[in-house]
Amino acid sequence: MEIMKIIFKDHGKEAKLVKGRTILSYLQELEIDINCPCGGEGKCGQCLVEVEYATGALSDLTEAEKKFIHDDLHRLACQARILKTDEHIYVRVQKRIYYILESGEYKEIALEPFVHIEGEQVFCESENLGEYTGELYGIALDIGTTTLAMYLIDFESGEVLYVISRENPQTKYGNDVISRIVFARTGQNRLEREIRNAVNEMITAMVDPSKVFEMVVVGNPIMRDLFFGYSVESLGKSPYEPQSVNAVNKTAKELRLKANQNSRVYGLPLIGSFVGADALAVTLATEIYKSDEISMAIDIGTNTEIILGNRDRLIATSCAAGPAFEGAGITCGIGGVSGAIKDVSIVDGEAIYKTIDDATPIGVCGSGLIDALAELLDNGIINGRGKFLGDEKGFIIAEEFSLSEQDIDQLNLAKTAVSVAIKTLVERYGIELDDIEHVLLAGGFGNFINTENAIRIGLLPAVAQEKVKKIGNAALEGARQALISKTKRVDAESIANRIEHVKLEEEADFQEKFVSELYFQQYL
Numbered sequence: 001m002e003i004m005k006i007i008f009k010d011h012g013k014e015a016k017l018v019k020g021r022t023i024l025s026y027l028q029e030l031e032i033d034i035n036c037p038c039g040g041e042g043k044c045g046q047c048l049v050e051v052e053y054a055t056g057a058l059s060d061l062t063e064a065e066k067k068f069i070h071d072d073l074h075r076l077a078c079q080a081r082i083l084k085t086d087e088h089i090y091v092r093v094q095k096r097i098y099y100i101l102e103s104g105e106y107k108e109i110a111l112e113p114f115v116h117i118e119g120e121q122v123f124c125e126s127e128n129l130g131e132y133t134g135e136l137y138g139i140a141l142d143i144g145t146t147t148l149a150m151y152l153i154d155f156e157s158g159e160v161l162y163v164i165s166r167e168n169p170q171t172k173y174g175n176d177v178i179s180r181i182v183f184a185r186t187g188q189n190r191l192e193r194e195i196r197n198a199v200n201e202m203i204t205a206m207v208d209p210s211k212v213f214e215m216v217v218v219g220n221p222i223m224r225d226l227f228f229g230y231s232v233e234s235l236g237k238s239p240y241e242p243q244s245v246n247a248v249n250k251t252a253k254e255l256r257l258k259a260n261q262n263s264r265v266y267g268l269p270l271i272g273s274f275v276g277a278d279a280l281a282v283t284l285a286t287e288i289y290k291s292d293e294i295s296m297a298i299d300i301g302t303n304t305e306i307i308l309g310n311r312d313r314l315i316a317t318s319c320a321a322g323p324a325f326e327g328a329g330i331t332c333g334i335g336g337v338s339g340a341i342k343d344v345s346i347v348d349g350e351a352i353y354k355t356i357d358d359a360t361p362i363g364v365c366g367s368g369l370i371d372a373l374a375e376l377l378d379n380g381i382i383n384g385r386g387k388f389l390g391d392e393k394g395f396i397i398a399e400e401f402s403l404s405e406q407d408i409d410q411l412n413l414a415k416t417a418v419s420v421a422i423k424t425l426v427e428r429y430g431i432e433l434d435d436i437e438h439v440l441l442a443g444g445f446g447n448f449i450n451t452e453n454a455i456r457i458g459l460l461p462a463v464a465q466e467k468v469k470k471i472g473n474a475a476l477e478g479a480r481q482a483l484i485s486k487t488k489r490v491d492a493e494s495i496a497n498r499i500e501h502v503k504l505e506e507e508a509d510f511q512e513k514f515v516s517e518l519y520f521q522q523y524l
Helices: 023-029 169-173 177-206 221-228 278-288 367-378 405-429 443-448 449-457 473-484 486-498 510-516
Strands: 005-008 013-016 047-054 074-076 090-094 115-118 121-124 127-131 137-143 147-154 162-167 212-219 246-252 264-267 295-299 304-309 313-317 340-347 350-355 394-398 400-406 438-442 468-472 500-502
Touching: 005 023, 005 313, 023 090, 023 169, 047 137, 121 510, 137 177, 137 221, 137 473, 147 177, 147 473, 162 177, 169 177, 177 221, 177 340, 212 221, 212 278, 212 473, 221 246, 221 264, 221 278, 278 304, 278 438, 278 473, 278 486, 295 405, 295 443, 295 473, 304 400, 304 405, 313 405, 340 367, 340 394, 350 367, 350 510, 367 405, 367 443, 367 449, 400 405, 438 443, 438 473, 438 486, 443 468, 449 468, 468 473, 473 486, 486 500
Parallel strands: 005 090, 137 212, 212 264, 295 438, 313 500, 438 468
Antiparallel strands: 005 013, 047 074, 047 090, 115 121, 121 127, 137 147, 147 162, 246 264, 295 304, 304 313, 340 350, 394 400
């Protein structure tokens, strides 16, 4: 008797049909990339697949699916379950390519790497890594919850030779750190394998791996520790701390990475809890630890990290803003892909918009959502609580894409998480907002948003526009600096020890602050 299978077109992968399993579970098992920011709860609508199946072979459309699907060809992978196993099921994954911010500002620093040549041999400090064959490369890697970005760097010139990025393949297990921690309880090996395989693919796309003699890795505590093979279980329960905040040193051989097998893979230290090596790298790159002026660096994402201070004092925190501004949980929401509405203005009560690539609109991404909120406020269509004035209970942005009060509530929660974190740090530091000389926006999300509108809704602090500066992927730049400079690496380890870590959940008035901030800014 023939064994019936689920067959993934365009991937050359298949598996035996098992009654009760979801299509998403097969995608995870077979390590096929798909967007699933909500972790399989049916809330984001982004694990859309095209399916060919016999009547009754899959479960009926769920209520969650009916919000996103309006034809007979598509299903949400997390909702569609196998009911019959007597005929093949064919699936095509509709993978969308995200626009990823790959680079930031390259700061001129002295070239003093640990890796060097002595005669015909390559050394890392005093350790012999092998024969010099004419090329000497290093890699800087930023592991984000959603995306990966990598530099290939020439150790002899300090030049960035190649930049590459891709979506983090772990997004099929959820688009926030909590969902990764939950999955790691039973599937940590799979998460480790996924991330390392992706990194290996990126390396081999750039260079002969044998020419790579050192790597520096940054990421939030969950991403860093999953990459290096450390348990993240302790981050899922009180007091929510990693196994260790110290720097990590392993070899490419230990991690099964495609590089010179003796090469060192160095992970920057963590600051504490959910404030990670990426936040430390941002601090390193911006050099706020050297400045007399007080600066605030903000890297907005599903796990938003904020650093405040100067040479005399540095404090930092993180907040779970969640993936709402990446489109998850928003009816019309989508990530930064071709066709996403990125700019919105309202003229005479009607929305005017632009999409990525000027393509046909397929949803609204984070920058468009921020614009829409600011415009709705400025035009008196919603009030400070995000409630529509008059009889309308939604606003059409484009064709079938509209914002409801429920959508605005989700965005308000995400905004409030960030604004409370900012307010708490400012109070802890004992200053006023006006005392902050620079607000530095790191990362892709911060790079693409309209900062005036972000201030308007309260996502960013209400400072003068000229104080706000977009600095690109500062985490990756910090990793680059730690790779090519012994001094900067020593600086990083020293900074990590003196940054004060603030846990928002331990603040006595945290709940009161949160409730009071559930309001969109009313100043212009």
